Amino acid sequence: MALSVEVAELAEIFMWLNEKQATSLKKEKLNAASEEIADIFLYLLRLSDTLGIDLIEATDEKMKKNIEKY
Ligand SMILES: [Mg+2]
Structure with missing residues (x-):
């Protein structure tokens, strides 16, 4: 599933x-993390929409x- 690839x-x-x-990434890695987080968010939105989940x-x-x- 594409979502799990993006998480990886x-x-x-x-x-x-x-x-x-990990909490002080250099610009290049921070940009890469930002892109992967956006990918994950988009796949989550798409999956949620497909399943009718708010x-x-x-x-x-x-x-x-x-x-x-907790
Ligand atoms: Mg990606």
Whole structure:
């Protein structure tokens, strides 16, 4: 599935970086991460739309569940 490929592409940018490096990316890597995050968002929107899921509503509901759980 294309979404999982995009997630892997994002993960690859952060592979082998420590926390400090991961949170202070140089411009080229930050731009690459931005593009992959946008790809992921677009595929999520497309999948949600295809399944008739309101992504904002589903996220709100999940955040409520997470707050109760944790
Ligand atoms: Mg990509």
